[in-house]
Amino acid sequence: MQYQGVLQKMQTENGNPIQYYLVFENDFLNVNQILNKSVEISFIKHQCLNCKLDKPIYRQGFCKSCFFEIPTAGDWIMRPELSKAHLDQEDRDLAYEKKVQLQPHIVYLANSSNVKVGVTRKAQVPTRWIDQGAHEAIEIVEVPNRYLAGITEVALKEHVADKTNWRKMLTNTVDDENLIEWRNKLKQYIPKEATQYFIEDNQETHLEFPVMQYPEKVKSLNLDKTPVYKGTLKGIKGQYLIFEDNTVFNIRSNEGYYVSLTIA
Template identity: 50%
Template sequence: MQFQGQILKMTTFNDQPIQYYLNLSGDLIHMNELFGKELTIKHTGFQCVNCGLNKTIYRMGFCKSCFFESPYASDTIIRPELSTAHLGIGERDLEVEKQIQLQPHTVYLAYTGDVKVGVTRNTQIPTRWIDQGATFALPIARTENRYEAGMIEVALKEHLADKTNWRKMLQDDFEDEVDLIDFQQKIREYFPDDFQKFYSEGEEMWKFDYPFSKPEKVASFTLDKKPEFTAVLNGIKGQYLSFEGGNFMNVRGHEGYVIELTVKN
C-alpha cells in the first residue's frame, strides 16, 4: 500500500488503547492497524498549512512568512497570557483572535514523565493531553477566556514545569496512579488572588492508555536529516511514532511536510 500527502497532526480517539489516524492531506490512515508492519516514509516536498505553497516549513507547519503573519501562529498561541482580544485589541487579526481567545479555557495539571501545568481550550479536551503523551490529567481551573487561563499558568509555572520533556515522556513506564489532586492542593497557595474565582476542585482525573511499550533507548529523527526512513512501526505515544530500535518520529513536528508512505505487505 502507498499513500501520499501533506502531514497534519494525527487524529486521535480516546479508547482502550487510544486509536491513532495519520492525516495525509485529509485522508486518515488507521495507524494502529499498521503495528508490526514495515513502513517507508519518504520526504518529497512541503506544503505550508496556511498558504498551501511548496515552501520550506519554518515552524508549526507554517512557512517563514506565514509564521510571522498568520494569526494562527501568533505569540498568544504559545503564550496565552499575552492575549488581548478581551480588550478589543488585535495582534494580527482581531476577528480570528476573538474566535481563539474568547472562549472557555481550562488550566490543568498533567503527568508526562513529570507533573506540568498547561492551558487548553475546552474544545480540545482530551485531545490536547493525548497529543502531549500525558498519562494522567486533571483540570484545576475553568476560565472564560484565554488571557485568564494564561495568567494562572504564569503564576503556577514558577513552581511547576510548563513544557513536556519528550524523552521523559517516552521513557516513562509509570503504571501506578499519580496523585495530581495532591499536587493541586500543594500549589493552591500559589494560585493568583485576582483569579481565585476560576479555581476548580473535585474535577475528574483523566487516565490514558497508549498503544506503546517503553523502549530500551530513545532517539528521534527528522525528515530534514533523514529524508527516507524504513523500519517496523511498534507503537505510538503522544504524537510520536515508535519504530524498532528505539527510533521516534514526531508527527506534529513534521506538519506541512509532504511524504510518500509505503506499507510493506
Template identity: 60%
Template structure:
C-alpha cells in the same frame, strides 16, 4: 502507498487511544500498522497557509507565513499575552476573539513529571493525548485565554510547564497523586482566578497503543534522512515509535509531503 501533507494525527478516545493520520484521499488508522514495517519518504513541502512548496520554518508554515498568520502569534505559546478581552488586535482581531474569548482550562498533567498547562475547553482530552500524558485533571475553568495564562505563569514558578518528551517516550513516569498536587498548588493561583477553581474534578487516565518503549530515543528528521523504513511498535503523543529506538514527531513535521508505504 499513501501520499499526503503531514498534519497532526487525529485521535479518538478509546483504550488504547486510536490514531488516524490524514492523507490525500483517506485517513490511515495507525493502530493497525503497529507490528508492521512501514516506509516514510520525503516528497516535498506544502506550507499550511500559502500552499507553496517552500521549506517549512515552524508549525507547518514557511518563514514568511509564520510571521504573518494569527495561529503563530506570541499569545499562542504565551497565553498571558492575550489581549482580545481588551479588544486589542495583534494580527487578526476576529480570529483572536474567536480563539481567546472562550472557556479555557488550567490543568495538571503527568507525562513523566507533573506539569501545568492551558488549553481550550473544546480541546480536552485531545490536548493531553497530544502531550503523551497518561493522566490529567482540570484545576480551573476560566472564561478566556488571558486568565488561564495568568494562572499558568503563577504556577510554573512551582512546577514545570513543558513536557520532557524524551522521558515521556521512554515511559519514565514519576508516580504522582494529582489530587494532592492540586490541593498543594491552589493557594498559588492568582486571586483573579481563584473564583474559577474546580471543586470536584475527575482524573483522566489515558492509555496509549505501545507494544515496546525505547530505551533511548533517536529523532527522525526527514530533511536529513529522506527515506526511512522501520517496524512501528507504538504511538504516544504525536510520536511514532519504531523498534530501533527511532521516534518520529508527526506534528513537528506538519507541512511535509510524504509517501507512506506498508511493507
C-alpha cells in the same frame, strides 16, 4: 498499501487504547492498524499549511513569511498570557482572536514525564493531554478566556514544571502522581483574578496509549537528514511514532512535510 500527503497533527479518539488517525487530502489512515507492520517514510517536498507552497518549513507547519503574518501563529498561541482580545485589542486579526481567545479555557496538570502545568481550550480536553503523551491529567481551573488561563499558568509554573521531557515520556520512565494532591497544593498560588474558577471536586483522567514496545534509548528521525526511513512500528504516544529500532518520529514537528508512506 501506499499513502501520500502533507503531514499534520494526528487526529485522536480517546479509548482503550487511544485511536490515532493520519488525515491526508484524499485519504486517511488509522495508525493503530499498522502496528507491528513495516513502514517506509519518504520525504517528497515541503508544503506550507497556509500558503501550500513548497517553501522550507519555519515553525508549526508554516513557512517563515506565513508564520510571522497569519493569526493562527500569533505569539499568544504559545504564550496565552499575551492574549488581548478581552480588551478588544488586535494582534493580527481581532475577529479570529476573539473567536479563539474568548471561549472557556482549562488550566491543567498533566503527567507525561513529570507533573507539568498547561493551558488548553476546554473543547480540546482530553486531546491536548493525548498530544502530550500524558498518562494522567486533571483540570485545575476553568476560566472564560485565554488571558486568565495564561496568567494562571505563569503564576503556577513558579511552583511546578511547564515543560515535558519527551525522552522520558517516550521511554515510559514515569512515576504515577497524586494529581488531586498537586491541585490542592497549588491552589494557593492561583492569581486573584482566577481564584473563583478553581475546580474543587474532580478526578484524574487516565489515558492508555497503543504501545507494544517502548524504546530503551530514543533516536529521533529527521527527514531533512534522512529523507527515507524504514522500520517496524511498535507504538504511538503523544504525537510520536515509535519504531522497533528505537527510532521515534514526531508527526507534530514535521507538519508541512509532504511524504509518502508505504506499509508492508
